[in-house]
Amino acid sequence: MTECVSIGIDVGSTTWKAVAVDSKGNILASIVEEAEPLIDRQTERALAELKAQVKAGDGVRIGATGYGRKRVRADLVLTEITCHARGAFHLTGKGGVLIDIGGQDTKIIKIGNNGDVLDFSMNDKCAAGTGRFLEVILKRLRVPFDEVALRFNKAVNSIPVSNTCTVFAESEVVSLVAEGKEIDEIVKGLHQSLASRVASLAGDIPPDSEIFMSGGVALNESMVKSLVDRTGRRIRVLNSPQLIGALGAALAAR
Template structure:
Protein backbone atom coordinates (compact mmCIF):
# COMPACT_ATOMS: atom_id res chain seq x y z
CA UNK A 1 0.00 0.00 0.00
CA UNK A 2 2.95 2.32 0.59
CA UNK A 3 3.55 2.63 -3.14
CA UNK A 4 0.38 4.72 -3.51
CA UNK A 5 0.08 8.50 -3.33
CA UNK A 6 -2.57 10.62 -1.65
CA UNK A 7 -3.72 14.16 -2.43
CA UNK A 8 -5.30 16.77 -0.21
CA UNK A 9 -6.95 20.03 -1.24
CA UNK A 10 -7.60 23.00 1.01
CA UNK A 11 -10.13 25.00 -0.99
CA UNK A 12 -10.31 28.50 0.45
CA UNK A 13 -12.22 31.54 -0.75
CA UNK A 14 -9.03 33.15 -2.08
CA UNK A 15 -6.58 30.31 -2.76
CA UNK A 16 -6.70 26.57 -3.34
CA UNK A 17 -3.78 24.77 -1.74
CA UNK A 18 -2.84 21.20 -2.54
CA UNK A 19 -0.48 18.57 -1.20
CA UNK A 20 0.77 15.19 -2.41
CA UNK A 21 1.97 12.70 0.18
CA UNK A 22 3.29 9.16 0.18
CA UNK A 23 3.45 7.37 3.49
CA UNK A 24 4.42 10.05 6.00
CA UNK A 25 6.38 12.14 3.51
CA UNK A 26 5.22 15.33 1.84
CA UNK A 27 6.20 14.91 -1.82
CA UNK A 28 4.91 18.17 -3.31
CA UNK A 29 2.76 21.21 -2.55
CA UNK A 30 1.10 23.68 -4.93
CA UNK A 31 -1.14 26.72 -4.59
CA UNK A 32 -3.21 28.77 -7.04
CA UNK A 33 -5.69 31.63 -6.76
CA UNK A 34 -9.19 30.18 -6.50
CA UNK A 35 -10.50 32.25 -9.42
CA UNK A 36 -14.05 31.99 -10.69
CA UNK A 37 -13.86 28.21 -11.26
CA UNK A 38 -12.28 26.39 -8.33
CA UNK A 39 -13.02 23.01 -9.93
CA UNK A 40 -10.81 23.90 -12.89
CA UNK A 41 -8.22 25.30 -10.48
CA UNK A 42 -8.11 22.03 -8.54
CA UNK A 43 -7.72 20.07 -11.79
CA UNK A 44 -4.75 22.24 -12.80
CA UNK A 45 -3.19 21.79 -9.38
CA UNK A 46 -3.58 18.02 -9.58
CA UNK A 47 -1.87 17.98 -12.97
CA UNK A 48 0.95 20.10 -11.57
CA UNK A 49 1.43 17.80 -8.57
CA UNK A 50 1.56 14.72 -10.80
CA UNK A 51 4.01 16.39 -13.17
CA UNK A 52 6.39 17.33 -10.35
CA UNK A 53 6.25 13.84 -8.82
CA UNK A 54 6.38 12.19 -12.25
CA UNK A 55 3.37 10.00 -11.54
CA UNK A 56 0.10 9.15 -13.26
CA UNK A 57 -3.48 9.51 -12.06
CA UNK A 58 -3.66 5.75 -11.36
CA UNK A 59 -0.85 6.17 -8.82
CA UNK A 60 -3.13 8.29 -6.63
CA UNK A 61 -5.27 6.12 -4.36
CA UNK A 62 -7.40 8.81 -2.71
CA UNK A 63 -8.16 12.54 -2.93
CA UNK A 64 -9.56 14.34 0.09
CA UNK A 65 -10.71 17.96 0.33
CA UNK A 66 -11.11 20.48 3.13
CA UNK A 67 -11.71 24.21 3.34
CA UNK A 68 -14.43 26.74 2.63
CA UNK A 69 -15.50 25.33 -0.76
CA UNK A 70 -14.45 21.70 -0.33
CA UNK A 71 -17.83 20.26 -1.31
CA UNK A 72 -17.65 21.77 -4.79
CA UNK A 73 -14.50 19.87 -5.81
CA UNK A 74 -15.81 17.06 -8.01
CA UNK A 75 -12.49 15.24 -8.17
CA UNK A 76 -12.38 14.65 -4.40
CA UNK A 77 -13.31 11.21 -3.09
CA UNK A 78 -14.35 12.66 0.26
CA UNK A 79 -14.28 15.84 2.37
CA UNK A 80 -13.24 16.67 5.92
CA UNK A 81 -13.62 19.70 8.20
CA UNK A 82 -10.82 22.27 8.36
CA UNK A 83 -10.27 21.81 12.09
CA UNK A 84 -9.78 18.05 11.78
CA UNK A 85 -7.55 18.49 8.73
CA UNK A 86 -5.28 20.91 10.58
CA UNK A 87 -5.05 18.60 13.58
CA UNK A 88 -3.91 15.72 11.35
CA UNK A 89 -1.64 17.90 9.24
CA UNK A 90 0.49 18.88 12.21
CA UNK A 91 1.49 15.21 12.58
CA UNK A 92 3.54 15.59 9.40
CA UNK A 93 4.44 19.28 9.53
CA UNK A 94 5.51 19.77 13.15
CA UNK A 95 9.19 20.76 13.45
CA UNK A 96 11.46 18.32 15.29
CA UNK A 97 12.03 20.70 18.19
CA UNK A 98 8.29 20.89 18.97
CA UNK A 99 7.30 18.04 21.30
CA UNK A 100 3.87 16.99 22.53
CA UNK A 101 2.01 19.66 20.59
CA UNK A 102 -0.92 21.02 22.55
CA UNK A 103 -1.97 24.06 20.58
CA UNK A 104 -2.11 25.14 16.94
CA UNK A 105 -2.32 28.83 16.05
CA UNK A 106 -3.50 29.04 12.46
CA UNK A 107 -3.30 32.49 10.87
CA UNK A 108 -4.99 32.29 7.49
CA UNK A 109 -5.90 34.90 4.93
CA UNK A 110 -9.55 35.17 5.97
CA UNK A 111 -9.69 33.75 9.50
CA UNK A 112 -7.63 32.73 12.49
CA UNK A 113 -8.04 29.52 14.49
CA UNK A 114 -6.87 28.18 17.82
CA UNK A 115 -6.97 24.37 17.95
CA UNK A 116 -6.36 22.57 21.24
CA UNK A 117 -5.09 18.98 20.96
CA UNK A 118 -4.91 16.06 23.37
CA UNK A 119 -1.88 13.81 23.79
CA UNK A 120 -2.96 11.78 20.73
CA UNK A 121 -3.28 14.88 18.52
CA UNK A 122 -7.05 14.63 18.56
CA UNK A 123 -9.05 17.87 18.71
CA UNK A 124 -10.12 18.72 22.27
CA UNK A 125 -11.56 22.13 21.45
CA UNK A 126 -11.14 25.05 19.09
CA UNK A 127 -11.97 28.72 18.60
CA UNK A 128 -12.30 30.40 15.23
CA UNK A 129 -12.37 34.08 14.34
CA UNK A 130 -13.99 34.41 10.92
CA UNK A 131 -16.22 37.44 11.54
CA UNK A 132 -13.52 40.12 11.60
CA UNK A 133 -10.38 40.49 9.50
CA UNK A 134 -8.31 41.64 12.47
CA UNK A 135 -5.90 38.86 13.39
CA UNK A 136 -5.77 37.50 9.85
CA UNK A 137 -3.53 37.72 6.82
CA UNK A 138 -5.97 40.19 5.27
CA UNK A 139 -5.25 42.62 8.10
CA UNK A 140 -1.51 42.41 7.41
CA UNK A 141 -2.12 42.87 3.69
CA UNK A 142 -4.24 46.00 4.23
CA UNK A 143 -1.66 47.61 6.53
CA UNK A 144 1.20 46.63 4.21
CA UNK A 145 -0.51 48.43 1.33
CA UNK A 146 -1.01 51.53 3.46
CA UNK A 147 2.69 51.52 4.27
CA UNK A 148 3.70 50.93 0.64
CA UNK A 149 5.27 47.53 1.14
CA UNK A 150 4.26 43.91 0.50
CA UNK A 151 3.02 41.21 2.84
CA UNK A 152 6.16 39.11 2.37
CA UNK A 153 8.38 41.94 3.63
CA UNK A 154 6.51 43.12 6.73
CA UNK A 155 8.00 40.49 9.05
CA UNK A 156 11.59 41.36 8.24
CA UNK A 157 10.91 45.12 8.41
CA UNK A 158 9.16 44.86 11.78
CA UNK A 159 12.16 43.09 13.30
CA UNK A 160 14.19 46.24 12.61
CA UNK A 161 11.90 48.28 14.87
CA UNK A 162 13.50 50.11 17.80
CA UNK A 163 10.29 51.53 19.29
CA UNK A 164 7.07 49.73 18.30
CA UNK A 165 4.03 51.94 17.92
CA UNK A 166 0.91 51.29 19.96
CA UNK A 167 -2.12 50.26 17.91
CA UNK A 168 -5.15 49.93 20.15
CA UNK A 169 -7.99 49.18 17.73
CA UNK A 170 -9.01 45.56 17.27
CA UNK A 171 -11.15 46.47 14.25
CA UNK A 172 -9.43 46.64 10.87
CA UNK A 173 -11.26 49.81 9.85
CA UNK A 174 -10.29 51.69 13.00
CA UNK A 175 -6.77 50.24 12.94
CA UNK A 176 -6.35 51.63 9.41
CA UNK A 177 -7.30 55.06 10.74
CA UNK A 178 -4.72 54.69 13.50
CA UNK A 179 -2.02 53.74 11.01
CA UNK A 180 -2.87 56.69 8.76
CA UNK A 181 -2.55 58.93 11.81
CA UNK A 182 0.82 57.39 12.71
CA UNK A 183 2.06 57.94 9.15
CA UNK A 184 0.96 61.58 9.37
CA UNK A 185 2.99 61.86 12.58
CA UNK A 186 6.05 60.66 10.62
CA UNK A 187 6.37 57.50 12.69
CA UNK A 188 8.87 54.96 11.40
CA UNK A 189 7.31 52.32 9.15
CA UNK A 190 9.14 49.50 10.91
CA UNK A 191 7.77 50.68 14.26
CA UNK A 192 4.22 50.76 12.88
CA UNK A 193 4.57 47.22 11.52
CA UNK A 194 5.96 45.98 14.83
CA UNK A 195 2.99 47.59 16.58
CA UNK A 196 0.64 45.86 14.15
CA UNK A 197 2.13 42.45 14.99
CA UNK A 198 1.89 43.12 18.71
CA UNK A 199 -1.76 44.14 18.29
CA UNK A 200 -2.52 40.94 16.33
CA UNK A 201 -0.69 38.75 18.84
CA UNK A 202 -2.63 40.27 21.74
CA UNK A 203 -5.96 39.71 19.99
CA UNK A 204 -5.36 36.10 18.96
CA UNK A 205 -3.61 35.20 22.22
CA UNK A 206 -6.82 35.99 24.09
CA UNK A 207 -8.35 33.03 22.27
CA UNK A 208 -5.31 30.84 22.97
CA UNK A 209 -5.37 31.53 26.71
CA UNK A 210 -8.77 29.88 27.00
CA UNK A 211 -7.01 26.53 26.75
CA UNK A 212 -4.60 25.35 29.42
CA UNK A 213 -2.02 23.09 27.84
CA UNK A 214 1.51 22.03 28.71
CA UNK A 215 2.27 21.03 25.13
CA UNK A 216 4.20 22.96 22.50
CA UNK A 217 2.58 25.70 20.44
CA UNK A 218 2.93 25.55 16.65
CA UNK A 219 1.91 28.18 14.10
CA UNK A 220 0.38 27.24 10.75
CA UNK A 221 -1.14 29.21 7.88
CA UNK A 222 0.48 31.92 5.79
CA UNK A 223 0.91 34.01 8.94
CA UNK A 224 3.47 31.52 10.22
CA UNK A 225 5.87 32.67 7.50
CA UNK A 226 5.91 36.12 9.14
CA UNK A 227 8.81 35.99 11.60
CA UNK A 228 7.83 39.29 13.19
CA UNK A 229 4.38 37.91 14.00
CA UNK A 230 5.79 34.65 15.37
CA UNK A 231 8.09 36.53 17.72
CA UNK A 232 5.20 38.78 18.78
CA UNK A 233 3.29 35.63 19.80
CA UNK A 234 6.28 34.38 21.78
CA UNK A 235 6.50 37.69 23.63
CA UNK A 236 2.76 37.79 24.32
CA UNK A 237 2.42 34.14 25.41
CA UNK A 238 5.85 34.10 27.11
CA UNK A 239 6.78 30.73 25.64
CA UNK A 240 8.29 29.23 22.50
CA UNK A 241 6.07 29.33 19.43
CA UNK A 242 7.27 27.09 16.61
CA UNK A 243 6.63 27.38 12.88
CA UNK A 244 5.25 24.30 11.15
CA UNK A 245 6.97 22.95 8.07
CA UNK A 246 4.89 23.80 4.96
CA UNK A 247 2.70 26.04 7.19
CA UNK A 248 0.43 27.30 4.38
CA UNK A 249 -0.34 23.73 3.32
CA UNK A 250 -1.02 22.21 6.73
CA UNK A 251 -4.75 21.78 6.02
CA UNK A 252 -4.14 20.20 2.61
CA UNK A 253 -1.50 17.88 4.07
CA UNK A 254 -3.89 16.89 6.86
CA UNK A 255 -6.64 16.15 4.34
CA UNK A 256 -4.25 13.95 2.36
CA UNK A 257 -3.16 12.09 5.50
CA UNK A 258 -6.78 11.45 6.55
CA UNK A 259 -7.46 10.16 3.04
CA UNK A 260 -4.52 7.79 3.34
CA UNK A 261 -5.63 6.47 6.73
CA UNK A 262 -9.21 6.04 5.51
CA UNK A 263 -8.17 4.28 2.31
CA UNK A 264 -5.79 1.90 4.07
CA UNK A 265 -8.48 0.96 6.60
CA UNK A 266 -10.91 0.09 3.82
CA UNK A 267 -8.33 -1.81 1.75
Protein backbone atom coordinates in the same frame (compact mmCIF):
# COMPACT_ATOMS: atom_id res chain seq x y z
CA MET B 1 9.43 7.00 -6.99
CA THR B 2 7.17 6.03 -4.08
CA GLU B 3 3.55 5.58 -5.07
CA CYS B 4 1.18 8.45 -4.38
CA VAL B 5 -1.88 7.16 -2.55
CA SER B 6 -3.74 10.37 -1.87
CA ILE B 7 -3.84 14.06 -2.56
CA GLY B 8 -5.11 16.73 -0.18
CA ILE B 9 -6.41 20.02 -1.53
CA ASP B 10 -6.88 23.07 0.67
CA VAL B 11 -8.79 25.82 -1.11
CA GLY B 12 -8.24 28.81 1.13
CA SER B 13 -9.41 32.38 0.84
CA THR B 14 -6.03 33.64 -0.38
CA THR B 15 -4.10 30.56 -1.54
CA TRP B 16 -4.82 27.22 -3.20
CA LYS B 17 -2.68 24.40 -1.81
CA ALA B 18 -2.32 20.71 -2.66
CA VAL B 19 -0.13 17.95 -1.30
CA ALA B 20 0.49 14.44 -2.65
CA VAL B 21 1.48 11.80 -0.09
CA ASP B 22 2.60 8.17 -0.07
CA SER B 23 1.12 5.45 2.11
CA LYS B 24 3.29 6.56 5.06
CA GLY B 25 2.14 10.16 4.75
CA ASN B 26 5.42 11.45 3.33
CA ILE B 27 4.98 14.49 1.12
CA LEU B 28 5.93 13.59 -2.45
CA ALA B 29 5.06 16.91 -4.10
CA SER B 30 3.06 20.03 -3.42
CA ILE B 31 1.67 23.12 -5.09
CA VAL B 32 0.89 26.54 -3.58
CA GLU B 33 -0.80 29.15 -5.75
CA GLU B 34 -2.80 32.29 -5.25
CA ALA B 35 -6.47 31.41 -5.06
CA GLU B 36 -8.38 32.18 -8.24
CA PRO B 37 -12.06 33.09 -8.29
CA LEU B 38 -12.98 30.08 -10.45
CA ILE B 39 -12.17 27.31 -8.02
CA ASP B 40 -13.31 24.45 -10.25
CA ARG B 41 -11.10 25.51 -13.12
CA GLN B 42 -8.06 26.16 -10.93
CA THR B 43 -8.51 22.83 -9.17
CA GLU B 44 -8.82 20.92 -12.42
CA ARG B 45 -5.66 22.47 -13.87
CA ALA B 46 -3.46 22.43 -10.77
CA LEU B 47 -4.57 18.96 -9.73
CA ALA B 48 -3.65 17.62 -13.18
CA GLU B 49 -0.19 19.22 -12.78
CA LEU B 50 0.33 17.64 -9.37
CA LYS B 51 -0.87 14.25 -10.55
CA ALA B 52 1.54 14.43 -13.48
CA GLN B 53 4.41 15.31 -11.12
CA VAL B 54 3.83 12.24 -8.95
CA LYS B 55 2.53 10.03 -11.79
CA ALA B 56 -0.72 9.46 -9.92
CA GLY B 57 -3.45 7.50 -11.67
CA ASP B 58 -7.18 8.13 -11.62
CA GLY B 59 -7.56 5.88 -8.58
CA VAL B 60 -5.70 8.23 -6.26
CA ARG B 61 -7.92 9.36 -3.41
CA ILE B 62 -8.67 13.05 -2.95
CA GLY B 63 -9.35 14.87 0.31
CA ALA B 64 -10.58 18.46 0.27
CA THR B 65 -10.63 21.19 2.88
CA GLY B 66 -10.69 24.99 3.13
CA TYR B 67 -13.40 27.49 2.31
CA GLY B 68 -13.68 26.26 -1.24
CA ARG B 69 -13.80 22.57 -0.29
CA LYS B 70 -17.33 22.09 -1.58
CA ARG B 71 -16.20 23.03 -5.09
CA VAL B 72 -13.72 20.14 -5.21
CA ARG B 73 -14.73 16.70 -6.41
CA ALA B 74 -13.25 14.71 -3.55
CA ASP B 75 -13.61 11.35 -1.83
CA LEU B 76 -13.59 13.04 1.55
CA VAL B 77 -14.41 16.59 2.57
CA LEU B 78 -13.37 17.83 5.99
CA THR B 79 -13.08 21.20 7.73
CA GLU B 80 -9.73 22.94 8.11
CA ILE B 81 -9.84 22.45 11.85
CA THR B 82 -9.76 18.68 11.58
CA CYS B 83 -7.23 18.76 8.72
CA HIS B 84 -4.79 21.16 10.38
CA ALA B 85 -4.92 19.02 13.53
CA ARG B 86 -4.23 15.84 11.57
CA GLY B 87 -1.43 17.41 9.58
CA ALA B 88 0.19 18.86 12.69
CA PHE B 89 -0.09 15.65 14.66
CA HIS B 90 1.43 13.69 11.79
CA LEU B 91 4.47 16.00 11.79
CA THR B 92 4.93 16.32 15.54
CA GLY B 93 3.58 13.03 16.86
CA LYS B 94 2.33 14.79 19.96
CA GLY B 95 -0.54 16.80 21.32
CA GLY B 96 -0.41 20.52 22.00
CA VAL B 97 -1.96 23.78 20.95
CA LEU B 98 -1.94 24.67 17.28
CA ILE B 99 -2.26 28.30 16.21
CA ASP B 100 -3.35 28.50 12.60
CA ILE B 101 -3.53 32.00 11.17
CA GLY B 102 -4.93 31.88 7.69
CA GLY B 103 -6.19 34.53 5.32
CA GLN B 104 -9.76 34.57 6.52
CA ASP B 105 -9.63 33.34 10.08
CA THR B 106 -7.51 32.43 13.02
CA LYS B 107 -7.99 29.13 14.76
CA ILE B 108 -6.68 27.85 18.04
CA ILE B 109 -6.87 24.06 18.08
CA LYS B 110 -6.17 21.94 21.15
CA ILE B 111 -4.86 18.56 20.04
CA GLY B 112 -4.85 15.54 22.35
CA ASN B 113 -2.00 13.11 22.75
CA ASN B 114 -3.72 10.71 20.34
CA GLY B 115 -4.21 13.40 17.70
CA ASP B 116 -7.90 14.09 18.48
CA VAL B 117 -9.21 17.64 18.37
CA LEU B 118 -10.08 18.32 21.99
CA ASP B 119 -11.38 21.84 21.51
CA PHE B 120 -11.03 24.81 19.21
CA SER B 121 -11.81 28.47 19.04
CA MET B 122 -11.90 30.90 16.13
CA ASN B 123 -12.07 34.62 15.62
CA ASP B 124 -15.61 35.74 14.93
CA LYS B 125 -16.78 37.12 11.60
CA CYS B 126 -14.60 40.22 11.87
CA ALA B 127 -11.37 39.94 9.89
CA ALA B 128 -9.28 41.57 12.63
CA GLY B 129 -6.77 39.01 13.81
CA THR B 130 -6.32 37.31 10.45
CA GLY B 131 -3.82 37.25 7.63
CA ARG B 132 -6.14 39.47 5.65
CA PHE B 133 -5.87 42.11 8.37
CA LEU B 134 -2.08 42.18 8.02
CA GLU B 135 -2.27 42.16 4.25
CA VAL B 136 -4.66 45.12 4.10
CA ILE B 137 -2.66 47.29 6.47
CA LEU B 138 0.76 46.44 5.01
CA LYS B 139 -0.59 47.29 1.56
CA ARG B 140 -1.81 50.63 2.86
CA LEU B 141 1.67 51.27 4.31
CA ARG B 142 3.27 50.18 1.01
CA VAL B 143 5.45 47.67 2.84
CA PRO B 144 6.14 44.56 0.70
CA PHE B 145 6.14 41.24 2.56
CA ASP B 146 9.90 40.67 2.13
CA GLU B 147 10.65 43.96 3.90
CA VAL B 148 8.45 43.32 6.91
CA ALA B 149 11.01 41.56 9.10
CA LEU B 150 13.69 44.13 8.34
CA ARG B 151 11.45 47.05 9.24
CA PHE B 152 10.03 45.30 12.29
CA ASN B 153 13.54 44.69 13.63
CA LYS B 154 14.69 48.23 12.85
CA ALA B 155 11.90 49.83 14.90
CA VAL B 156 13.00 50.79 18.40
CA ASN B 157 9.50 51.68 19.61
CA SER B 158 6.14 50.45 18.48
CA ILE B 159 2.88 52.28 17.88
CA PRO B 160 -0.07 50.08 18.80
CA VAL B 161 -2.95 49.83 16.36
CA SER B 162 -5.86 49.73 18.73
CA ASN B 163 -8.91 49.19 16.56
CA THR B 164 -10.37 45.72 16.49
CA CYS B 165 -11.92 46.10 13.05
CA THR B 166 -9.84 45.87 9.88
CA VAL B 167 -11.65 48.76 8.24
CA PHE B 168 -11.26 51.06 11.23
CA ALA B 169 -7.69 49.87 11.80
CA GLU B 170 -6.90 50.90 8.25
CA SER B 171 -8.20 54.41 8.86
CA GLU B 172 -6.33 54.51 12.16
CA VAL B 173 -3.14 53.65 10.30
CA VAL B 174 -3.89 56.36 7.70
CA SER B 175 -4.17 58.86 10.57
CA LEU B 176 -0.90 57.69 12.10
CA VAL B 177 0.86 58.09 8.75
CA ALA B 178 -0.68 61.56 8.37
CA GLU B 179 0.66 62.47 11.80
CA GLY B 180 4.12 61.63 10.50
CA LYS B 181 4.66 58.53 12.66
CA GLU B 182 7.48 56.17 11.68
CA ILE B 183 6.25 53.45 9.31
CA ASP B 184 8.58 50.88 10.92
CA GLU B 185 7.07 51.61 14.33
CA ILE B 186 3.56 51.22 12.95
CA VAL B 187 4.57 47.89 11.35
CA LYS B 188 5.89 46.68 14.67
CA GLY B 189 2.79 47.87 16.53
CA LEU B 190 0.55 46.23 13.98
CA HIS B 191 2.15 42.84 14.52
CA GLN B 192 2.01 43.24 18.27
CA SER B 193 -1.67 44.18 18.14
CA LEU B 194 -2.45 41.12 16.07
CA ALA B 195 -0.39 38.91 18.39
CA SER B 196 -2.29 40.28 21.33
CA ARG B 197 -5.63 39.41 19.69
CA VAL B 198 -4.48 35.90 18.84
CA ALA B 199 -3.14 35.38 22.37
CA SER B 200 -6.43 36.40 23.93
CA LEU B 201 -8.26 34.03 21.61
CA ALA B 202 -5.93 31.26 22.74
CA GLY B 203 -6.66 31.97 26.40
CA ASP B 204 -4.58 30.23 29.03
CA ILE B 205 -2.40 27.62 27.47
CA PRO B 206 -1.28 25.04 30.05
CA PRO B 207 2.48 25.26 30.68
CA ASP B 208 3.01 21.63 29.69
CA SER B 209 1.37 22.13 26.28
CA GLU B 210 3.63 22.71 23.32
CA ILE B 211 2.55 25.46 20.94
CA PHE B 212 2.73 24.89 17.20
CA MET B 213 1.94 27.23 14.38
CA SER B 214 0.58 26.63 10.89
CA GLY B 215 -1.04 28.67 8.13
CA GLY B 216 0.42 31.24 5.75
CA VAL B 217 1.02 33.86 8.46
CA ALA B 218 3.47 31.49 10.19
CA LEU B 219 5.88 32.38 7.35
CA ASN B 220 5.96 35.93 8.72
CA GLU B 221 8.77 35.80 11.27
CA SER B 222 7.80 39.17 12.78
CA MET B 223 4.41 37.71 13.60
CA VAL B 224 5.95 34.65 15.19
CA LYS B 225 8.33 36.82 17.21
CA SER B 226 5.43 39.01 18.38
CA LEU B 227 3.49 35.95 19.46
CA VAL B 228 6.49 34.56 21.32
CA ASP B 229 6.94 37.91 23.10
CA ARG B 230 3.24 38.16 23.90
CA THR B 231 2.80 34.62 25.21
CA GLY B 232 6.25 34.27 26.74
CA ARG B 233 6.31 30.79 25.28
CA ARG B 234 8.33 28.90 22.70
CA ILE B 235 6.41 28.45 19.44
CA ARG B 236 7.35 25.80 16.94
CA VAL B 237 6.53 26.74 13.37
CA LEU B 238 5.71 23.56 11.48
CA ASN B 239 7.56 22.79 8.24
CA SER B 240 5.79 24.26 5.22
CA PRO B 241 3.11 25.75 7.48
CA GLN B 242 0.88 26.70 4.56
CA LEU B 243 0.56 23.04 3.60
CA ILE B 244 -0.60 21.61 6.92
CA GLY B 245 -4.31 21.72 6.06
CA ALA B 246 -3.76 20.07 2.68
CA LEU B 247 -1.50 17.49 4.32
CA GLY B 248 -4.21 16.67 6.85
CA ALA B 249 -6.77 16.29 4.06
CA ALA B 250 -4.43 13.95 2.16
CA LEU B 251 -3.79 11.86 5.28
CA ALA B 252 -7.51 11.61 6.05
CA ALA B 253 -8.29 10.54 2.49
CA ARG B 254 -5.69 7.74 2.42
